[in-house]
Amino acid sequence: xxxxxxxxxxxxxxxxxxxxxxxxxxxxxxxxxxxxxxxxxxxxxxxxxxxxxxxxxxxxxxxxxxxxxxxxxxxxxxxxxxxxxxxxxxxxxxxxxxxxxxxxxxxxxxxxxxxxxxxxxxxxxxxxxxxxxxxxxxxxxxxxxxxxxxxxxxxxxxxxxxxxxxxxxxxxxxxxxxxxxxxxxxxxxxxxxxxxxxxxxxxxxxxxxxxxxxxxxxxxxxxxxxxxxxxxxxxxxxxxxxxxxxxxxxxxxxxxxxxxxxxxxxxxxxxxxxxxxxxxxxxxxxxxxxxxxxxxxxxx
Amino acid sequence: xxxxxxxxxxxxxxxxxxxxxxxxxxxxxxxxxxxxxxxxxxxxxxxxxxxxxxxxxxxxxxxxxxxxxxxxxxxxxxxxxxxxxxxxxxxxxxxxxxxxxxxxxxxxxxxxxxxxxxxxxxxxxxxxxxxxxxxxxxxxxxxxxxxxxxxxxxxxxxxxxxxxxxxxxxxxxxxxxxxxxxxxxxxxxxxxxxxxxxxxxxxxxxxxxxxxxxxxxxxxxxxxxxxxxxxxxxxxxxxxxxxxxxxxxxxxxxxxxxxxxxxxxxxxxxxxxxxxxxxxxxxxxxxxxxxxxxxxxxxxxxxxxxxxxxxxxxxxxxxxxxxxxxxxxxxxxxxxxxxxxxxxxxxxxxxxxxxxxxxxxxxxxxxxxxxxxxxxxxxxxxxxxx
Amino acid sequence: xxxxxxxxxxxxxxxxxxxxxxxxxxxxxxxxxxxxxxxxxxxxxxxxxxxxxxxxxxxxxxxxxxxxxxxxxxxxxxxxxxxxxxxxxxxxxxxx
Numbered sequence: 001x002x003x004x005x006x007x008x009x010x011x012x013x014x015x016x017x018x019x020x021x022x023x024x025x026x027x028x029x030x031x032x033x034x035x036x037x038x039x040x041x042x043x044x045x046x047x048x049x050x051x052x053x054x055x056x057x058x059x060x061x062x063x064x065x066x067x068x069x070x071x072x073x074x075x076x077x078x079x080x081x082x083x084x085x086x087x088x089x090x091x092x093x094x095x096x097x098x099x100x101x102x103x104x105x106x107x108x109x110x111x112x113x114x115x116x117x118x119x120x121x122x123x124x125x126x127x128x129x130x131x132x133x134x135x136x137x138x139x140x141x142x143x144x145x146x147x148x149x150x151x152x153x154x155x156x157x158x159x160x161x162x163x164x165x166x167x168x169x170x171x172x173x174x175x176x177x178x179x180x181x182x183x184x185x186x187x188x189x190x191x192x193x194x195x196x197x198x199x200x201x202x203x204x205x206x207x208x209x210x211x212x213x214x215x216x217x218x219x220x221x222x223x224x225x226x227x228x229x230x231x232x233x234x235x236x237x238x239x240x241x242x243x244x245x246x247x248x249x250x251x252x253x254x255x256x257x258x259x260x261x262x263x264x265x266x267x268x269x270x271x272x273x274x275x276x277x278x279x280x281x282x283x284x285x286x287x288x289x290x291x292x293x294x295x296x297x298x299x300x
Numbered sequence: 301x302x303x304x305x306x307x308x309x310x311x312x313x314x315x316x317x318x319x320x321x322x323x324x325x326x327x328x329x330x331x332x333x334x335x336x337x338x339x340x341x342x343x344x345x346x347x348x349x350x351x352x353x354x355x356x357x358x359x360x361x362x363x364x365x366x367x368x369x370x371x372x373x374x375x376x377x378x379x380x381x382x383x384x385x386x387x388x389x390x391x392x393x394x395x396x397x398x399x400x401x402x403x404x405x406x407x408x409x410x411x412x413x414x415x416x417x418x419x420x421x422x423x424x425x426x427x428x429x430x431x432x433x434x435x436x437x438x439x440x441x442x443x444x445x446x447x448x449x450x451x452x453x454x455x456x457x458x459x460x461x462x463x464x465x466x467x468x469x470x471x472x473x474x475x476x477x478x479x480x481x482x483x484x485x486x487x488x489x490x491x492x493x494x495x496x497x498x499x500x501x502x503x504x505x506x507x508x509x510x511x512x513x514x515x516x517x518x519x520x521x522x523x524x525x526x527x528x529x530x531x532x533x534x535x536x537x538x539x540x541x542x543x544x545x546x547x548x549x550x551x552x553x554x555x556x557x558x559x560x561x562x563x564x565x566x567x568x569x570x571x572x573x574x575x576x577x578x579x580x581x582x583x584x585x586x587x588x589x590x591x592x593x594x595x596x597x598x599x600x601x602x603x604x605x606x607x608x609x610x611x612x613x614x615x616x617x618x619x620x621x622x623x624x625x626x627x628x629x630x631x632x633x634x635x636x637x638x639x640x641x642x643x644x645x646x647x648x649x650x651x652x653x654x655x656x657x658x659x660x661x662x663x664x665x666x667x668x669x670x671x672x673x674x675x676x677x678x679x680x681x682x683x684x685x686x
Numbered sequence: 687x688x689x690x691x692x693x694x695x696x697x698x699x700x701x702x703x704x705x706x707x708x709x710x711x712x713x714x715x716x717x718x719x720x721x722x723x724x725x726x727x728x729x730x731x732x733x734x735x736x737x738x739x740x741x742x743x744x745x746x747x748x749x750x751x752x753x754x755x756x757x758x759x760x761x762x763x764x765x766x767x768x769x770x771x772x773x774x775x776x777x778x779x780x781x782x
Contacts, residue, residue, distance in 0.1 A: 008734045019742035019758025020710030025718060026762030030741040038738075043502045047367070048509075056710075059510040059517050059702065063710035067500045069370050070509030071393055075363035078355060082325065082367025082375075083500060085351045089322045089373050094502050112363065115356025188738055222763025222776070225739060398701045456697055497698040507704040523693050524700030531695055 002200035005039070005189050012038055016065040021056045026221035028185050028228065029053060029128040029211045033099055035185070036126055036209075037066060039192035040199055044095045045069070045083060049076035049109060051101030052135045053128075074108040076100045077116035080123040095199050097124040102143040103133040106169055117176040117204045124198045124205045127169065130213035138216035142167050145236075146283060147276055148268045150216075155271040165283065173206035174242030180206040181241035181250075186229035190239060190250055210237045218267020230262040235288040240295075247294045259284050302480040308471035309334035311439040311478050312378070312404045312464070315446030317348055318486040319402075321376040322493075325353045325364035329383040330416050331468035332406040336378060350376075358383035362390035362401075369399035370508050372499035374450065374492075377401070380468060381408040381422040388425070394461045395430030395525055397508055398498060400453030401461040403431075404446060407570070408468040409656045417657020418468040420570065420622040424598070424630045430525045432462040432532050433598035437555075437573045439476040442466040444549055447481075451490050451539050457531040459497060467571040469657060481547055489546045529600040536597060553602035555594035556609055558584055562591030564615040564672055565646075567635055569595045572621060572660045579665035590669055595631060606638040613646040615676040617668050621654040628652060628683045647672075648681040711758070715742065719761025721776040727751050729773035736765035736774060 005011060016037035023030045029052055037044060044066045048054055050073035056063055057070065071079045076098040084096050105113060105127040116123055132150050133139040139152040146165045149155055153162040174180040179198055183191035191209065198205035212219065212227040219227055231237035234257045239250040259281045263269040272280075306314070313335050316324065326336040342348035355361045358379050369375045379387065384405055394401055407423045409415040426433055432452060436442040442464060449462040466472055498508055512518040533553065540551045557577050559565060568576050573594040583590045593609055595602075610616050616639075620629025627633060632650035639645055651668050654660050664686065675682055723736075730751045737745040737752050744759040745752040752765075766774040 008738065011734060011738060013747055015743050017743055018708045018711050019744055019755070020713035020715055021742070022713075022715075023741065025760035026764050027741050031739060031764075034741065034743060035738070045500050045502065055511055057507045057510045057704060059512040059514070060704055060706070061710040061713055062507045062510070062704045062707060064507060065505065065708045067502060067505040068507045068509075069367065069500060071363055071366050071397075072389055075360060075390070078360035078363035079367035079370075081353065081355070081360075082323070082364035082369075083371045085323055085325075085353055085364070086368040086371035086373040086500075089351055090371070092501070094500075111356055112360045115360055118356075119353075185739070220763075222767040224762075224764055225768050396702065457695070459698075459701065497701045498703060504705075505707050507707070508702075510702055510704055512702060520693065521700065521702045524696060527693070527695040527700070 002196040004196070005192055008189065011192070014038070016042065018063040018065070020061065021063045022058060023052065023056065024214045026214055026224050028224045029130065031185050032126070032128050032209045032211055035188055035192055036097065036099070036195050039195040040095055040097065042066065044097060047076045047080045047083065047096065047098045049073050049098070049100040049104040050135070051104055053099055054135070073104045075112050076104065076109060077123065077125060078112040081116050081119065081121045084121050084123055095124065097126055099126050099128065101134065102127055102129040102131060103141040106142045106167065114176065117173060117178050117206070121204055122202045124195070124207065126207045126209055128209045128211040130211045130216055131166070132213065132216045134213050134216050138213070143169070146280060147272060149271060150268070160276065161271065170206070170208050170242065174245060177245065178204045178206060179241065179243050182208050182210065182237065182239050184210040184228045184232055184237060184239060186225050186232060187239060187251065194241065216268070219265050223265060227262070227265055230257065230265065233257045234259045234262045234284065236262050236284050238288060238291055240291060247291065249291065249295050256288070301482050301485065304478050304480050305475050306439055306478040307334065307473055307475050308439045308442050308466045309473065310338055311443040312446050312466060313338035314480050315443045316376040317342060318481060318483055319376070319447050319450045319490055320374065320492070321350050322373040323351045323353065323368040323375045325355050325361045325368070325377055327355050327358050327361045327379070327383060329358070329380045331408060331472045332378045332380045332404065334472065335404060358386045359390060362387040362394065365401045366390060366394050366397065366399060369401050370397060370498055370500055372495050375401045378404040378406070380406045381410050384422045385410065385425070391426060391429040391431060396521070398459040399461060400450070400459060402446065402449045402453060403461065403463045405463050405465045406468040406472045407465050415656045418470050419655045419657065423463070423465040424622050426463060427599060430460060430529065431599065432460055433465065434462065435465040435569045435596060435598060436471070437571055437594060439471055439478045440549070441551065442471060443478060443480065444543060444551065447486055447490060448539050448543055452532060452535055454493055455535045458528050458535050460525065460528050460532065465570065470571045485546055489542060532600050533602060551596065553597045554605045554609065555596055557592040557594065559591030559593060559609060561589060563589040563613060564617065564669055565591050565593050565610055565613045566665065566668065567593045567595060567616060567618040567631065569598070569631060570621065572619065572654060575660050575662055576619070576665045579662040582662070583666060583669060588669065601634060603638045606635060607642065610639055610646060611642045615672045616646045616648045617651055617672040618648065619651045619653060619668070623652050623655055647676045647679060649675045650683040651686050652684070653686045714757060715760050716757045719759060720779055721761045721763060722756060722759065722779045723754055723763070723765050723774045724777050725752060725754070726773045729771045731771055733770060735768050735770065739764050739768055
């Protein structure tokens with residue numbers, strides 16, 4: 001039971017994130033934090049792991065209007081456990097969320113995240129996925145898509161970019177039996193409603209927010225939302241949620257756009273040939289088919 | 301007050317319980333596992349009002365401890381060797397955030413190669429982290445130090461986390477007669493934890509864990525940690541006086557044993573001190589002018605006490621149950637530093653012994669004093685592995 | 687030239703926290719931009735998308751519609767790109 005936002009007019013006007021941060025111009029990750037805090041309200045504590053967003057609170061300035069704790073890169077989930085348990089001891093209730101990057105979530109922090117989900121601590125873990133270690137300049141991590149150009153998987157004479165397909169963290173977290181969902185800035189109502197749904201559950205939850213990165217992906221800074229929209233329209237980044245191990249797809253495009261439209265907006269795919277693009281299209285098609293199959297299986 | 305027969309692990313668990321710890325994140329590792337198992341059983345029987353939270357790694361344990369302490373509750377945890385090394389990154393963060401967490405370390409030698417038995421390398425790796433370091437020589441002191449550590453850490457003049465070290469196996473698994481103070485005694489000594497410097501409350505929001513990219517700001521905060529450590533010296537002394545009033549048991553920054561007219565001093569840390577003291581007694585009976593200085597607090601290093609005690613000596617034998625490869629004994633170089641400015645410096649020798657849990661026998665200390673005498677004749681301090 | 691600093695113990699003030707929440711509004715990130723958004727209120731349908739999307743919360747929502755706080759606006763252009771009726775256009779910033 002949660003207060004669903006039906007239209008843009010229902011969006012609360014109070015903001016918990018001000019301007020004045022040293023984030024990149026047009027940063028979708030900052031947008032994601034702003035939208036999440038809008039949906040959650042004042043009684044929220046944010047735990048951050050070392051990532052682009054850590055630089056929001058650069059002493060002595062902070063744009064936050066809610067409490068914020070940063071400890072290290074791999075332990076946002078474990079730190080949040082400590083906070084949630086301490087609040088219970090102090091007989092206070094606040095929503096505790098983690099706002100961490102994909103590097104901190106997929107790689108170095110997967111242990112503590114899995115521990116938090118397994119223990120059942122009521123933390124909403126929002127991973128903003130820009131598919132690289134963005135804060136250190138844009139290096140490869142296990143969320144980096146196939147054939148993408150990153151600083152540590154650059155294309156060259158003997159390389160085509162990243163040859164390791166990313167792992168599906170949403171399904172991994174869904175397998176823990178918790179609520180796991182994908183989200184996108186291009187579908188803000190869907191994202192904010194998922195955040196509210198997770199908040200109302202008072203149980204561990206995982207939301208992965210698709211966060212294009214202006215310097216990392218190489219696109220014009222005004223196109224952040226458009227890139228995210230194309231990602232969903234091409235089924236590169238489908239919107240779905242997993243609840244009690246059941247997959248529900250939230251948005252099925254009436255016509256699946258060719259993934260080339262998504263790729264051509266970004267410099268990180270500039271080195272691809274038509275053949276490479278067709279390989280990526282094949283991967284997107286098979287992943288989408290698998291997801292559709294995963295949904296219909298559970299319906300019977 | 302109860303007269304009990306407790307292992308070191310049980311004694312320390314009593315310390316955590318009596319101090320009314322509120323949150324105990326934990327992870328098992330030999331030889332401290334019995335601490336958390338004792339606490340778990342109490343919690344299951346409704347005898348412990350704390351949140352007992354088993355975590356997925358020691359790194360997560362310290363992260364959760366930081367999260368809990370940053371919110372504003374009293375936190376206790378325990379670990380050893382490899383676990384302590386895994387959480388090493390978080391130790392700096394805990395002291396940098398000024399969170400008064402208390403941790404017990406059951407010292408155990410570090411891998412590789414693997415050992416389960418006691419030495420001090422893991423404990424002494426914490427010297428630069430900003431934690432207050434206290435080394436107990438017996439189970440009674442481990443219990444008392446755990447309770448005192450909360451008071452020291454939570455003092456407004458300090459606000460730093462503390463580690464109480466207890467030798468693995470030698471103390472942790474060995475039963476000794478221990479006096480357990482009553483809850484009311486401890487409540488009178490230790491008030492509840494109500495922080496105003498660091499808490500997470502949506503009614504009064506604050507940001508903890510900031511980026512201080514301007515070097516002057518960063519330097520300022522690091523200097524505050526240093527100042528807090530220096531303050532900790534008098535806070536520890538004051539707390540020991542209060543503990544003495546409450547229970548009659550006396551502790552300090554160092555322990556001086558038969559040093560009044562001594563010519564040779566043996567310097568030790570931890571449980572080997574009790575064996576060494578027994579041998580010092582025997583040597584005194586034979587008329588030898590030997591005494592013992594036990595370094596109870598490693599950080600803040602009690603430079604004045606060390607200098608004032610050892611400057612009268614002609615020979616100082618520093619015993620290190622640890623090894624810094626390429627350097628030698630760790631305590632030896634720290635103690636030497638304290639005696640640098642003296643005009644007539646004693647001859648100082650380093651004895652590295654007891655690594656990997658090798659047991660120290662009483663007669664070995666007599667042999668050490670003999671070797672020390674030889675060094676004093678040669679007027680040359682040496683490093684020896686015994 | 688180095689000089690010696692003497693710093694005393696500042697107690698709670700020496701703890702690295704920030705209590706002045708939202709004080710980043712003192713940071714003039716508006717100096718970053720090269721293009722500034724201008725709104726045609728005649729076209730605006732008051733859908734709130736620009737207000738919602740702005741990453742630096744530069745827009746304030748009023749009865750008239752969105753009002754941009756140029757002190758923070760970094761000129762990213764997302765508001766202009768996403769406006770469904772193209773009521774926002776990015777105009778070259780003029781500064782000497």
